[in-house]
């Protein structure tokens with residue numbers, strides 16, 4: 357497959373509370389969230405093994421964070437991949453809230 361990152365598209369799937377990245381019309385990865393008031397808590401990122409290491413997660417997370425910020429949401433990076441992405445991409449710092457024990461407990465409850 358040639359240059360999947362360039363041909364990939366990202367969209368929000370509100371019914372599933374996630375953003376997906378598609379390659380050739382197929383879902384290749386997701387970043388999942390739950391909304392907590394004006395906070396969007398990102399808790400899991402996953403890319404199919406077939407597409408690993410090609411920058412798809414980075415592209416997906418960048419677009420998900422940009423769109424969420426545009427929707428007025430604060431970003432809460434529970435997912436370690438999103439947290440690592442935010443350390444490297446400091447332009448989202450002003451839209452980011454820390455992961456607190458209260459958020460962690462709330463997330464456990466809504467995902468149970």
Ligand SMILES: CC(C)(COP(=O)(O)OP(=O)(O)OC[C@H]1O[C@@H](n2cnc3c(N)ncnc32)[C@H](O)[C@@H]1OP(=O)(O)O)[C@@H](O)C(=O)NCCC(=O)NCCS
Nearest residue numbers: 399400401402403408409410411412413414435436437440
């Ligand atoms: C983590 C995952 C989403 C990365 O997908 P990918 O499309 O291969 O990632 P990209 O090519 O965009 O980025 C690779 C970068 O992610 C980093 N990375 C890989 N796994 C990571 C993790 N668990 N946490 C933080 N960073 C990670 C790599 O070190 C690499 O960094 P670099 O660009 O500075 O070298 C994918 O490997 C996956 O689905 N893993 C299983 C689920 C998982 O562990 N999810 C993360 C925690 S929720």
